[in-house]
Amino acid sequence: MSRLTKKAVFASLALMTFASQLMSAPLPLPGNLPAATPVSTTGFAQTDQTLPxxxxxxxxxxxxxxxxxxxxxxxxxxxxxxxxxxxxxxxxxxxxxxxxxxxxxxxxxxxxxxxxxxxxxxxxxxxxxxxxxxxxxxxxxxxxxxxxxxxxxxxxxxxxxxxxxxxxxxxxxxxxxxxxxxxxxxxxLSVQNDLAFFPLPFFDPRNSSKLELPFVFAANPTLGEQKAAAILASYFGSQSNWRGAHFPVLFDNLPGVQSKDAIQPTVVFATNDHRPAFMSDLEKFPAVTAPVVEMIDHPDAPYSKILLVMGRNEEDLATAAKALALGGHLLRGSRVTIDNVQELQPRKPYDAPAWMRTDRPVRFAELISYPQQLQVSGLQPRPITLDINLPPDLFVWRNQGIPLRTQYRYTAPSASDDSNLSISLNDQFITSLPLKRKDTSNLEELRLSVLSNDTANVNDKLIVPSLKIGDRNRLRFDFNFASTMGSSQRDRCQTILPTNTQAIIDEDSTIDMSGYHHYLSMPDLKAFARSGFPFSRMADMSESIVVVPSKSTPTQISTLLETVASISARSGYPAFGVRLSDDWQTASKQDADLLLLGEMAPDLRDNPDLNVLLQRQRDMLVQPYGTTPIDANNRRSLKPDARNQPANKVEVTAQAPIAAIVGMQSPSHNQRSIVALLGNDDADYNLLREVMGDSGKLDAVSGSVSLVRSSGVYSQLVGDQYFVGNLPWYLLLWYQLSEHPVLLAVLAVISVLLTAFLLWRALSWAANRRLHKDD
Incomplete structure (x- = not known):
């Protein structure tokens, strides 16, 4: 055996002896271990403990x-x-x-x-x-x-x-x-208490499931506390978007956990004088001297986090909620003090981030939601789609067309064939453009006309009926590449590989919805359900007042938070300007749109246009003569009609839950609307919460009243309609006359006769003047 081999053997034996001594030695107790500060650059601490x-x-x-x-x-x-x-x-x-x-x-x-x-x-x-x-x-x-x-x-x-x-x-x-x-x-993962990762762990955009985030208050939360919670809930709603959000509310207690491994983030609101019972220990939770947000561990579940929103008073809570929504990039550490939150520029009507701008042409780059959305490949490529969300009161009627400037590039076909680009809007075909062999880059300036019925080509106006353009639209481009394969011909075997065909719609392409007026027939609960209108007209809900009961239950507050969050999800912006009130008499006189939660206001119960009334003693429903088609895109059919007037009234008494969503005109301001979410007890409010969180049931909400039962949603239109928005006098006159063709024909005949008479008188006067001049 060589000297080097002997040294290696001795080293191995020594190492084995040392390892056996180390394994047999007693391990130090956890309490005797030296303290160590974990270092993490990701915000997630790794532990040896088994993670859930x-x-x-x-x-x-x-x-x-x-x-x-x-x-x-x-x-x-x-x-x-x-x-x-x-x-x-x-x-x-x-x-x-x-x-x-x-x-x-x-x-x-x-x-x-x-x-x-x-x-x-x-x-x-x-x-x-x-x-x-x-x-x-x-x-x-x-x-x-x-x-x-x-x-x-x-x-x-x-x-x-x-x-x-x-x-x-x-x-x-x-x-x-x-x-x-x-x-x-x-x-x-074991998450550190670091607000630098906010909104994690309370919300993660990578999670495609519905957000569930409990809110905790002291008993009998004040209006200011509910407003702060509504602001923060609207922020989470605008972030969750299509996912939806669920905000269970608890008083004084944290949500229960099934085990220490449970994961349930929670938000707590507390002022110095009004805080939940578990925060009564002033040594552990001292009073604050400014708006403060802090992240702590759940006392019974170490993997669950609690976000404390604290302040000296209600105003501090609202300031802290706005700071969380606006200043997330400035937060860091487990505790942050808010020095100041100031609005530099007020919001403008119809400037919701989730809606396409209607004051100028919009580039496709502003409408895409992920990279390479406008690029496809293959002989049968997937369609290119763009979602276009518009204000529901956009008046698209008898106009000169919607300009669409489309620039596209594609792999040149191997031969002149039937390859084409098809364009459609809301699954309605508009036109087909040929893909030529010599031109691999094209710029087409098209106009989406709403009147013409002629076949469209690359230079003609395109056909898109205005009544098919609503609040949610999908513009679709289909590249269809024709290909001739000769590999399977009889007595001739020839292998042909398909070309790697690619196509792209340029991001500089534009669509122009500017120049349109805002005018809509109301009440229209479909606009409320799909777009949050009229409350989303101002993205921050600064022209809205939510009227709540003077003493709200946890379920009622959950309904408030989830309703405001759903409106912000459709506008894409938190409700920083929302106002809360428990005084109907004062709120009804304000120049604002009203969202009513609870029972119908006493002075509205005798309103002739009232559609439904829910009380603990009886339920009443007013029905029209017949069934009126309800079309959110074609509001022209909802003009005052005898068939919409109340003809029957039904009163019943039952114990099962029932709720209603009612739309009506404000009694104080003609351009303002009221949407009432009516219910009596927690079971009724849970029905409303279920509807607000279910897109399928929301699609059934329309007309002026929607009854909500365990079987589903029943909607109808009762009473007179009113209009919100403004039109030029000539367009308004033409619009009103368009529903009365006989009257329009009579006025046309009178206009022709009057014009002929005036022309005859003018010619007679000219002739007489010439004759007298000759004399």
Whole structure:
């Protein structure tokens, strides 16, 4: 044995002896360990303690695939995206793939490749017994590749013959079911109390599920405390957007936790003189001398965080809530003192960030929600879509058209064929533009006309009826590339690979909705349900007053918070200017739109236009003569009509919950509206909360009254309509006369006769003057 080998053996023996002594030595107790300060650059502290973990499954339908996906020979790829909260990691992941392959495929050599974030995870072979049958396969995904944003891509490789194969053959397909899903074993991270990551952990935009955030008050919260909570809830509502938000309210106590591993962030509001019972210890929670926000651990659940919003009085709470919504980038540390929050410039009507601007042309770059949204590839590329949200009272009627300036580029076709670009709005075809071989870059200045019925071409006005343009619109561009494949011709085998075709709509393309007036027939609960109108007319709700009961229950406050949050979700801006009142007499005289929660005001119960009345003793419903079509986009049909006038009244007594949403005109100001959310007890308010948080039920809210029961939402139109907004006198006259063609014809005849008479008199006077001059 060499000298070097002997040294290595002795070193190994010495190391083994030292290790055995170390393992047999007693370990120091935790209390004897020296204190250490954790260092983290991410805000999440790693601990040796077992962190809470739970499985989460996302189906393809939940990830945005409303229908099954069909993979073809020339359109062989499909992808789904999913996200992971920043305070979570994935310890395990798998793909549950449901698919149905074509019965004409050759088994084994036909397969599906699965990628996670562009890394091949595996191959799913298509076996003989799977052809034409729905099959489920489970594949493990590497959790180390999962980050905050992830993409699973499926690529279909199909074969139906071993020679002279045509990639466009109709037998090459596999159907991917929308029931396929991705399962993650999510594990929580130990979050430090650092406001630099706000709104984490209270809200994470990477989380696609509905936000649930409890709010805690002292018993009998004041109007100022409710206003501060409404401001903060509206901020979370504007951030959660389409996800929705749920704000359970508790008095004096923190929400209960099932175990110490539970994760439930909470927001607490407290002033020096009015604070929840668990904050009564002034040594642990001393009085503050300014608006303060602080993040602490839940006393019973170390992984749950509590956001304390504290102040000397109610005004301080509102200041702290505004600072959280506006100054999130300035926050850091576990405790922040707010020195000042000042509004530098007031909001203007119709400037909601979620609405497209109507004062100038808007570039497509301002409308996209993610990079490369305007770029597609492949012989059958996906459609390019743009969501255009508009104020619901935009008066688009008998105009000269909506200018659409479209610039696009594409891969030149291999031959002059039938390739084209189709443009549609709200699933209504507008026009088709040819994709020529020599021109790979085009600029088309089009006008979306609302009157013409002629066939459109690249230079003509396009056809988009104004009644199809509403508050939510989708502009769609479809690139259709024709291709001639010659590989399957008889007695001639020629392999042709499809061209990597790409197309893009330039971000400098514009759409111009400027020059339109604001005019809408009311009451229109559809506008309230879909856009928060009229309260969202001012994005900060500065021209709105919410009338609440003098003594609110937790469920009533939850209804208030979730309603204001839903309005801010549709405007995209927090309700910094919202006002709260419990005095109906004073609020009704203000020049503001009123949102009423609770029972109907006494002086409105005798209103002839009242549609529904809910009391503890009886329920009353006024019904019209017949059923009136309710169309949020065509408000012209909702003009005063005898069929809308009350004809019947029904009174019943029942114990089951019932609620109502009622719209009416303000008795004090003709241009102001009232929306009343009526209920008697917590069960009624829970029905209202369910409707406000369910997009499907919200779509059923329309007309002037919507009854809410456990069976669903029933809407109708009763009473006279009124109009909000302004039109020039000539346009208003023409609009009013358009509903009376006979009167319009009579006025036209009178105008022609009057013009002819005046012309005859003028000619007679000229003739007489000439004759007298000659004499």
């Amino acid at each position: 973990s739970w499985p989460v499954t996302y189906t393809f339908e939940q990830l945005g695939r409303a229908s099954d996906s069909l993979l073809l020979g020339i359109s062989s790829a499909e992808q789904v995206e999913f996200s992971l909260r920043r305070d979570r990691i994935a310890s395990d992941a798998s793909l549950q793939l449901e698919y149905t392959p074509s019965p004409a495929l050759i088994p084994t050599i036909s397969h599906i490749r699965v990628y996670l974030n562009d890394v091949l995870m595996g191959v799913v072979p298509i076996e003989k017994d799977q052809l034409g049958r729905k099959t489920t396969q489970k594949m493990a995904l590497d959790p180390r590749l999962i980050s905050d944003f992830n993409r699973v891509r499926l690529e279909f490789v199909g074969h139906y013959t071993d020679i002279c194969e045509d990639p466009a053959n109709s037998t090459l397909w596999v159907n991917i079911s929308r029931g396929s899903g991705i399962t993650l074993q999510e594990q929580a």
